[in-house]
Amino acid sequence: SQTIHQWPATLVQPVGSPLSLECTVEGTSNPNLYWYRQAAGRGLQLLFYSVGIGQISSEVPQNLSASRPQDRQFILSSKKLLLSDSGFYLCAWGSHYTEAFFGQGTRLTVV
Amino acid sequence: RKEVEQDPGPFNVPEGATVAFNCTYSNSASQSFFWYRQDCRKEPKLLMSVYSSGNEDGRFTAQLNRASQYISLLIRDSKLSDSATYLCVVNLVGFKTIFGAGTRLFVKA
Numbered sequence: 001s002q003t004i005h006q007w008p009a010t011l012v013q014p015v016g017s018p019l020s021l022e023c024t025v026e027g028t029s030n031p032n033l034y035w036y037r038q039a040a041g042r043g044l045q046l047l048f049y050s051v052g053i054g055q056i057s058s059e060v061p062q063n064l065s066a067s068r069p070q071d072r073q074f075i076l077s078s079k080k081l082l083l084s085d086s087g088f089y090l091c092a093w094g095s096h097y098t099e100a101f102f103g104q105g106t107r108l109t110v111v
Numbered sequence: 112r113k114e115v116e117q118d119p120g121p122f123n124v125p126e127g128a129t130v131a132f133n134c135t136y137s138n139s140a141s142q143s144f145f146w147y148r149q150d151c152r153k154e155p156k157l158l159m160s161v162y163s164s165g166n167e168d169g170r171f172t173a174q175l176n177r178a179s180q181y182i183s184l185l186i187r188d189s190k191l192s193d194s195a196t197y198l199c200v201v202n203l204v205g206f207k208t209i210f211g212a213g214t215r216l217f218v219k220a
Contacts (some may be wrong), residue, residue, distance in 0.1 A: 019215055042212065043210060043211060043213045044155070044212075045209040046208070046214075047210060049207060049208075057207075061134060088152075090154055092208070098143070098202075099143075099145050099157045099200070100208045101157075102154035102155055104153075104155065105153075105154050106210070107152075
């Protein structure tokens with residue numbers, strides 16, 4: 001069966017520091033991969049999605065970037081974090097027509 | 112206009128009540144539809160898929176109206192454990208999965 005791993009679960013970072021969140025998927029090939037962010041008390045905002053290695057689509061201009069160096073690996077990065085980057089970051093995978101499956105999320109607090 | 116819009120809520124209902132959530136989507140090329148449930152500080156989890164013919168899973172009924180670009184979720188005989196945020200989800204052609212902002216439900220004893 002397919003599983004998705006996301007880490008770390010929680011992270012506290014100072015303003016201006018870099019960020020790297022990693023997500024890996026097992027048990028499937030060529031998945032669509034997604035990064036979402038959820039601010040406190042708000043809905044999910046789609047940040048990036050990828051349909052294949054090296055193929056990244058960005059939904060909103062922001063302080064973040066994403067990369068997909070391998071078929072089942074999706075990385076979210078920032079060179080310099082802002083306070084507004086705080087939130088609950090969720091990685092998900094899916095395929096055409098099916099539902100999305102989520103990792104357990106990373107709760108990021110920028111201080 | 113947002114791609115997926117939901118009732119903002121929150122909905123506060125007593126146990127045993129029937130509650131309905133609505134959702135509209137803007138892209139007529141949308142291909143598949145789902146309702147997710149999200150508990151506080153947890154990742155969203157699939158509640159049920161939504162089919163044009165309508166589908167039911169126990170106390171939950173989902174319906175899709177493609178002509179009106181409208182999705183609904185009905186919960187009958189609400190339980191305390193139904194308290195959560197319910198997210199409407201739309202898959203666009205090929206690969207893009209869009210979530211609504213969610214509707215919070217509080218079921219009270």
